Amino acid sequence: xxxxxxxxxxxxxxxxxxxxxxxxxxxxxxxxxxxxxxxxxxxxxxxxxxxxxxxxxxxxxxxxxxxxxxxxxxxxxxxxxxxxxxxxxxxxxxxxxxxxxxxxxxxxxxxxxxxxxxxxxxxxxxxxxxxxxxxxxxxxxxxxxxxxxxxxxxxxxxxxxxxxxxxxxxxxxxxxxxxxxxxxxxxxxxxxxxxxxxxxxxxxxxxxxxxxxxxxxxxxxxxxxxxxxxxxxxxxxxxxxxxxxxxxxxxxxxxxxxxxxxxxxxxxxxxxxxxxxxxxxxxxxxxxxxxxxxxxxxxxxxxxxxxxxxxxxxxxxxxxxxxxxxxxxxxxxxxxxxxxxxxxxxxxxxxxxxxxxxxxxxxxxxxxxxxxxxxxxxxxxxxxxxxxxxxxxxxxxxxxxxxxxxxxxxxxxxxxxxxxxx
Amino acid sequence: xxxxxxxxxxxxxxxxxxxxxxxxxxxxxxxxxxxxxxxxxxxxxxxxxxxxxxxxxxxxxxxxxxxxxxxxxxxxxxxxxxxxxxxxxxxxxxxxxxxxxxxxxxxxxxxxxxxxxxxxxxxxxxxxxxxxxxxxxxxxxxxxxxxxxxxxxxxxxxxxxxxxxxxxxxxxxxxxxxxxxxxxxxxxxxxxxxxxxxxxxxxxxxxxxxxxxxxxxxxxxxxxxxxxxxxxxxxxxxxxxxxxxxxxxxxxxxxxxxxxxxxxxxxxxxxxxxxxxxxxxxxxxxxxxxxxxxxxxxxxxxxxxxxxxxxxxxxxxxxxxxxxxxxxxxxxxxxxxxxxxxxxxxxxxxxxxxxxxxxxxxxxxxxxxxxxxxxxxxx
Ligand code: SF4
Ligand code: SF4
Numbered sequence: 108x109x110x111x112x113x114x115x116x117x118x119x120x121x122x123x124x125x126x127x128x129x130x131x132x133x134x135x136x137x138x139x140x141x142x143x144x145x146x147x148x149x150x151x152x153x154x155x156x157x158x159x160x161x162x163x164x165x166x167x168x169x170x171x172x173x174x175x176x177x178x179x180x181x182x183x184x185x186x187x188x189x190x191x192x193x194x195x196x197x198x199x200x201x202x203x204x205x206x207x208x209x210x211x212x213x214x215x216x217x218x219x220x221x222x223x224x225x226x227x228x229x230x231x232x233x234x235x236x237x238x239x240x241x242x243x244x245x246x247x248x249x250x251x252x253x254x255x256x257x258x259x260x261x262x263x264x265x266x267x268x269x270x271x272x273x274x275x276x277x278x279x280x281x282x283x284x285x286x287x288x289x290x291x292x293x294x295x296x297x298x299x300x301x302x303x304x305x306x307x308x309x310x311x312x313x314x315x316x317x318x319x320x321x322x323x324x325x326x327x328x329x330x331x332x333x334x335x336x337x338x339x340x341x342x343x344x345x346x347x348x349x350x351x352x353x354x355x356x357x358x359x360x361x362x363x364x365x366x367x368x369x370x371x372x373x374x375x376x377x378x379x380x381x382x383x384x385x386x387x388x389x390x391x392x393x394x395x396x397x398x399x400x401x402x403x404x405x406x407x408x409x410x411x412x413x414x415x416x417x418x419x420x421x422x423x424x425x426x427x428x429x430x431x432x433x434x435x436x437x438x439x440x441x442x443x444x445x446x447x448x449x450x451x452x453x454x455x456x457x458x459x460x461x462x463x464x465x466x467x468x469x470x471x472x473x474x475x476x477x478x479x480x481x482x483x484x485x486x487x488x489x490x491x492x493x494x495x496x497x498x499x500x501x502x503x504x505x506x507x508x509x510x511x512x513x514x515x516x517x518x519x520x521x522x523x524x525x526x527x528x529x
Numbered sequence: 530x531x532x533x534x535x536x537x538x539x540x541x542x543x544x545x546x547x548x549x550x551x552x553x554x555x556x557x558x559x560x561x562x563x564x565x566x567x568x569x570x571x572x573x574x575x576x577x578x579x580x581x582x583x584x585x586x587x588x589x590x591x592x593x594x595x596x597x598x599x600x601x602x603x604x605x606x607x608x609x610x611x612x613x614x615x616x617x618x619x620x621x622x623x624x625x626x627x628x629x630x631x632x633x634x635x636x637x638x639x640x641x642x643x644x645x646x647x648x649x650x651x652x653x654x655x656x657x658x659x660x661x662x663x664x665x666x667x668x669x670x671x672x673x674x675x676x677x678x679x680x681x682x683x684x685x686x687x688x689x690x691x692x693x694x695x696x697x698x699x700x701x702x703x704x705x706x707x708x709x710x711x712x713x714x715x716x717x718x719x720x721x722x723x724x725x726x727x728x729x730x731x732x733x734x735x736x737x738x739x740x741x742x743x744x745x746x747x748x749x750x751x752x753x754x755x756x757x758x759x760x761x762x763x764x765x766x767x768x769x770x771x772x773x774x775x776x777x778x779x780x781x782x783x784x785x786x787x788x789x790x791x792x793x794x795x796x797x798x799x800x801x802x803x804x805x806x807x808x809x810x811x812x813x814x815x816x817x818x819x820x821x822x823x824x825x826x827x828x829x830x831x832x833x834x835x836x837x838x839x840x841x842x843x844x845x846x847x848x849x850x851x852x853x854x855x856x857x858x859x860x861x862x863x864x865x866x867x868x869x870x871x872x873x874x875x876x877x878x879x880x881x882x883x884x885x886x887x888x889x890x891x892x893x894x895x896x897x898x899x900x901x902x903x904x905x906x907x908x
Contacts, residue, residue, distance in 0.1 A: 188866070189866035189869060189870065190866055191862050191865060191866070193599070193856070193857055193859075193862055194859065194862045194863055195859065195863075198863060202866075231654065231828075233629050234626075234627075234628045234629050234654075234826070234859065234860070235629060235859045235863065237654065237656075237828055238825075238859060238860060238863035238864070239863065241828060241830055241863070241864075242863055242864075242866070242867065244830055245830075245833065245867050246867065251830060252656075252657075253654065253656040253657070253828060253830075255653040255654060255662065257626050257632075257651045257653075258626075258632065260632075260635065260636075260649050261649075264651070267665075267668070268651060271653075271661055271662075271664075271665040274660075274661035274664075275659065275661050275662070278659055278660065278661055279657050279659055279661075445632070445633070445636075446633055446636040447636060469597055471597075471599045472599070474600060474629040474630050474633070474859070475629055477597050477599075477600070478596060478597075478600060478604070478629075478630060478633035478634070478636070478637070479633050479636045479637070481594060481595050481596075481597075482595060482636060482637055482640045485640075486640065497597070499597065499599075
């Protein structure tokens with residue numbers, strides 16, 4: 108008889124109330140007469156740091172809707188409104204929500220309906236991030252500011268792209284935020300967010316050490332859920348508290364020798380590439396857990412400032428500091444999200460986290476990751492002998508997720524790992 | 530006339546062989562450019578032949594080992610051709626960031642069969658037309674100029690650039706003349722012929738194309754013209770790839786006539802000239818920021834594609850619009866719902882046809898086009 112594996116989940120229940128509070132505050136802000144910005148891509152921080160402006164991070168909304176089990180209903184509204192199904196599901200989610208407001212369509216959970224924004228900020232990191240802003244702008248006349256944020260191809264391109272992006276932020280974005288909010292962008296607010304956030308990320312990184320351990324003491328799925336406090340509550344005390352609590356749980360596990368997988372640790376340590384399937388987190392982990400397989404690292408969740416020591420809240424030019432983090436810091440998001448930098452980044456994670464196999468999640472409607480994935484798998488297999496498979500699906504659209512296909516691919520990967528171990 | 534058309538058709542019928550043959554005869558370098566915004570003039574001024582990469586003439590096979598099926602046809606096609614070695618006659622390739630998919634193709638190319646010369650341009654969208662974006666674009670074009678000088682071993686002077694711009698402007702103005710003629714005399718050429726004329730311009734030297742165009746235009750002006758009774762339609766969309774010739778035939782065989790378009794292998798390709806100034810790179814940069822025809826990949830938020838189409842259709846007294854949507858093309862996918870509303874509000878009939886790498890179902894398309902034809906009148 109084989110071993111019966113079971114997951115020992117960490118207690119991440121603190122996330123739900125924190126996330127609900129974020130969205131509630133956004134609604135209340137509107138009622139109190141504050142202005143609201145919706146942001147796609149990483150530029151939300153400039154609105155976040157501006158007084159009299161509350162900020163909503165669009166990918167975060169996708170995770171929220173998915174987590175609330177509401178994505179399909181909102182996506183249906185988008186389709187009723189005319190959106191085509193090959194369009195990115197995050198796009199459809201937002202236009203669907205706007206359609207619900209505009210048409211007054213009933214919805215089962217009112218919490219997923221957000222206040223109409225006053226400003227749309229598109230960091231054109233992925234080009235589609237700007238397309239949904241454009242759509243909302245055309246349909247609802249809301250002011251849209253789009254900042255070109257190219258993903259870099261080569262290392263040597265990073266400094267000049269950084270310079271270009273910084274100029275756009277200063278010349279276009281900040282003036283627009285100031286005009287719409289009616290208040291000055293506040294540098295000190297931004298520094299303060301960075302100071303607090305840095306402390307939280309340092310604790311978060313201590314938690315990551317327990318993922319590097321063999322056996323791991325928690326899983327990347329628990330961390331996936333725990334990204335919300337880093338993002339929604341960036342620099343806020345509740346975010347800090349959350350990670351202090353998480354670290355305490357992990358230290359206790361370490362003291363008592365409790366691994367993430369019962370009875371004595373994981374059989375397969377996996378790398379996860381691409382977005383997390385927000386609406387199907389449970390479904391996916393249930394396909395891995397019983398085999399003793401857990402994801403321990405991944406490119407996307409490791410983007411949220413893996414090197415807190417590199418954030419300098421006292422930098423002379425604090426506006427530029429954020430762009431520097433994206434482009435020329437050692438762990439530059441705008442390099443690692445492209446395939447060139449991505450491959451380097453994945454290689455490093457594989458080594459740091461002693462990975463046995465790789466799952467590349469390819470969203471059928473998001474091309475940010477999927478074009479380079481097969482190449483990266485082939486290159487890594489060749490270099491390190493670590494096998495990988497692609498799983499097609501979607502983060503939130505259930506019509507694009509086939510459980511059978513996913514199960515077959517996961518099992519195929521585990522069999523390949525077994526074969527190589529023999 | 531037939532003789533001229535034969536020459537236009539030669540390149541599109543088999544671009545691989547025709548271009549390789551041209552290269553062999555002329556001993557010049559061939560540089561493939563990814564659609565849609567790369568200024569070919571800079572490559573031309575380097576004494577090389579720029580050719581716009583195309584949707585291939587065979588089924589995607591090996592490409593699927595590298596690109597998922599739900600990516601747009603030009604990407605799948607270029608990757609498939611590259612990995613099969615069908616583009617090895619190209620000495621170089623220039624890629625760009627115009628959308629999420631185009632930006633990642635070079636990674637696959639480099640991993641498999643990297644060309645001798647490769648460049649990648651971070652060309653920005655044009656939302657705000659701001660100084661930072663303009664300066665950045667200019668630098669990108671200068672970078673291409675410098676890299677080509679290194680590769681070709683020859684300086685690309687401003688004079689050479691202006692000469693090339695001149696040749697290209699001439700080509701564009703001749704093509705616009707042809708389009709004007711078609712607007713005045715719908716049906717004067719078959720849709721497939723117009724497409725092949727434009728497409729051949731993307732594949733063959735502009736100097737030769739200009740000569741052919743001049744001969745064609747003078748022939749057309751001399752020839753008699755029998756007004757067509759077909760319903761007048763406008764073709765819109767079809768970013769980055771040419772539609773299938775069979776599709777154009779079907780439109781016409783159903784009793785419709787194409788009067789104008791804004792497709793890429795069509796008006797979009799030759800719509801805008803660059804000025805002749807003492808700063809040719811600056812002129813090419815300025816052209817990049819022109820806002821019409823609306824390019825959904827470029828983000829013109831002040832000009833609306835739907836409204837632009839309504840204006841064009843009214844001016845042409847066209848009976849309707851056939852939208853050709855390049856399958857899995859997010860810039861068009863995202864814009865389409867708004868165009869649909871705009872056209873419906875203006876009372877303009879429209880039908881959506883998806884264009885993939887290969888035609889999936891001609892029958893399905895025929896049914897849609899037939900209903901559309903009924904809608905715009907006439908059976
Ligand atoms: S295509 Fe992908 S990266 Fe772009 S907005 Fe959609 S989900 Fe985000
Ligand atoms: S067809 Fe659309 S998605 Fe594909 S490369 Fe062109 S603009 Fe991009």
